[in-house]
Amino acid sequence: MWPLIDFHKKNVLTGLMFLVFLSSLLYIDWGPELIHAGGGTSLWQMVKGMFTPDLSGDILLLALVASWQTLVYAVAGMTLAIIFAFGFGTLASGVLAQGSLGRSGLKTFFRGVLGFMRAIHELVWAWLFVAAFGLTPFAAVFAIAIPYGGILGRIFADMLSDVPPQPIRALQAAGASRLQLLIYGYLPLAAADMTSYTMYRFECAIRSSAIMSFVGLGGLGYQIDLSLHDLKYSEVWTFLYFLIGLVIVVDLWSQVIRKRLVA
Amino acid sequence: MAKVMVKLDGIRKQYGETTALSSLSFQVDQGEKIAVIGPSGAGKTTLLNILARIVEPDEGRLEIDDQPAHRYTGRQFAHKVGVIRQQFDLVGSLPVIHNVLAGRLKDWGFFKSCLSFLWPQERHLAVEALARVGLKDKVYEKTAHLSGGEQQRVALSRLLVQRPELILADEPVSALDPARAHDILAMLVKLVEEEQQTLIATLHTVEYAKTYFDRIIALRDGRLYFDLPASEVTDEQLSQLYHLSELNQYVAAH
Numbered sequence: 001m002w003p004l005i006d007f008h009k010k011n012v013l014t015g016l017m018f019l020v021f022l023s024s025l026l027y028i029d030w031g032p033e034l035i036h037a038g039g040g041t042s043l044w045q046m047v048k049g050m051f052t053p054d055l056s057g058d059i060l061l062l063a064l065v066a067s068w069q070t071l072v073y074a075v076a077g078m079t080l081a082i083i084f085a086f087g088f089g090t091l092a093s094g095v096l097a098q099g100s101l102g103r104s105g106l107k108t109f110f111r112g113v114l115g116f117m118r119a120i121h122e123l124v125w126a127w128l129f130v131a132a133f134g135l136t137p138f139a140a141v142f143a144i145a146i147p148y149g150g151i152l153g154r155i156f157a158d159m160l161s162d163v164p165p166q167p168i169r170a171l172q173a174a175g176a177s178r179l180q181l182l183i184y185g186y187l188p189l190a191a192a193d194m195t196s197y198t199m200y201r202f203e204c205a206i207r208s209s210a211i212m213s214f215v216g217l218g219g220l221g222y223q224i225d226l227s228l229h230d231l232k233y234s235e236v237w238t239f240l241y242f243l244i245g246l247v248i249v250v251d252l253w254s255q256v257i258r259k260r261l262v263a
Numbered sequence: 264m265a266k267v268m269v270k271l272d273g274i275r276k277q278y279g280e281t282t283a284l285s286s287l288s289f290q291v292d293q294g295e296k297i298a299v300i301g302p303s304g305a306g307k308t309t310l311l312n313i314l315a316r317i318v319e320p321d322e323g324r325l326e327i328d329d330q331p332a333h334r335y336t337g338r339q340f341a342h343k344v345g346v347i348r349q350q351f352d353l354v355g356s357l358p359v360i361h362n363v364l365a366g367r368l369k370d371w372g373f374f375k376s377c378l379s380f381l382w383p384q385e386r387h388l389a390v391e392a393l394a395r396v397g398l399k400d401k402v403y404e405k406t407a408h409l410s411g412g413e414q415q416r417v418a419l420s421r422l423l424v425q426r427p428e429l430i431l432a433d434e435p436v437s438a439l440d441p442a443r444a445h446d447i448l449a450m451l452v453k454l455v456e457e458e459q460q461t462l463i464a465t466l467h468t469v470e471y472a473k474t475y476f477d478r479i480i481a482l483r484d485g486r487l488y489f490d491l492p493a494s495e496v497t498d499e500q501l502s503q504l505y506h507l508s509e510l511n512q513y514v515a516a517h
Contacts, residue, residue: 167351167353170352170353171354171365171368173344173346174365174368174421175337175338175341175342175425176365176368176369177338177368179376184357184368184380185354188356189354191356192356
């Protein structure tokens with residue numbers, strides 16, 4: 001009897017969840033207010049804007065400047081993030097520690113630091129920094145650098161501790177110290193993965209940088225916000241296309257780099 | 264008389280229920296070339312890992328060059344003992360020269376190793392070593408682009424640069440085709456003789472052991488089965504060494 005239940009426990013769980021979903025439908029107020037009546041027109045305007053982006057000189061110039069600003073924030077933020085991630089990630093991987101006790105202590109502490117950095121979303125960091133520094137580019141740069149440093153550092157740490165053990169053991173047998181192992185073993189072995197992940201994160205940083213400027217920091221997000229307030233959807237779409245363009249360019253660039261690393 | 268390079272006394276190693284080695288004792292003089300043979304699971308690799316200090320024995324004493332092995336620091340030990348394995352031992356993403364110069368890390372400080380990573384130091388050592396194994400034209404090649412045999416020769420060059428007194432080779436040719444295997448073994452033995460080093464190699468091909476080595480140690484079930492000069496090992500002894508286990512393998516496969 002028990003083995004049979006054990007075998008079907010996934011199906012039982014799926015069935016239960018489905019029942020919960022069905023019963024939740026009973027609590028919905030199926031009135032006319034469920035869907036916003038004027039929403040259809042707005043949606044239609046947005047779709048129309050998608051095909052008729054505003055391509056006037058002023059807007060294009062504005063979009064270009066805003067894209068540049070967004071890119072600069074992302075690049076500066078990522079640069080700092082890589083530095084944080086490299087330092088904390090290496091320490092959090094434990095590859096530099098000597099004994100097993102020291103290793104687990106070091107790992108726990110720096111994994112905690114990295115966890116703290118990425119537990120708070122970049123938008124929240126942006127608000128905090130705007131409150132502290134005012135509307136300066138530093139706020140945007142640090143708001144990206146800290147959570148991205150936390151994410152990258154965590155992944156770097158995992159990648160460093162997951163390298164194949166044989167080359168490391170061979171280097172140890174040749175008398176390499178911990179720091180020498182890092183330079184001649186761990187880093188070259190993990191470099192391709194680390195670069196590839198950093199490029200992916202850079203793409204995310206551009207999106208974040210755009211979104212963050214909603215707080216008023218300038219950049220594509222800020223322009224999108226302004227145009228949305230004026231209900232100028234064709235302008236919104238111009239800026240969105242610039243954002244998409246940026247992301248595509250970074251993606252192409254990272255593909256080129258990845259190919260070169262694998263070869 | 265040559266000095267005693269390695270002295271094992273009552274070495275025992277247990278992995279859970281299975282005994283990998285039980286009370287193994289023998290002595291190796293400087294300059295000897297020893298092949299360790301035996302069916303798989305006989306404890307060859309465990310023995311080599313104990314000699315290389317990768318595995319700690321449960322019991323027994325291990326002396327390298329008249330000192331207990333555990334007394335050496337990592338760097339001192341690298342001056343005494345060098346290891347070469349079947350493959351995967353090199354960092355594929357680095358150029359060949361860095362993998363060779365890794366044999367110098369034991370003598371380099373942190374600053375010099377960093378500098379060398381950007382601008383290879385003591386380059387002539389690496390080039391010389393690579394020339395001796397016939398890879399002079401591959402100095403700056405990415406290591407992963409080399410064939411298996413070439414990578415093993417890079418590993419040999421690292422040992423040439425490291426210059427240990429004792430070389431431990433764990434199945435150094437098991438991943439290579441016979442022609443390559445002969446190549447690498449001949450080269451290994453020749454270099455060991457030129458450098459007046461001592462060599463202990465585990466092998467699964469008996470033919471190689473008789474051709475290239477002067478003493479054969481046979482292990483079976485973690486015990487010394489025989490320990491003889493290579494010229495005195497008879498075919499009958501060899502077939503007995505492998506007989507039971509191969510019969511078992513045959514039975515298991517059919």
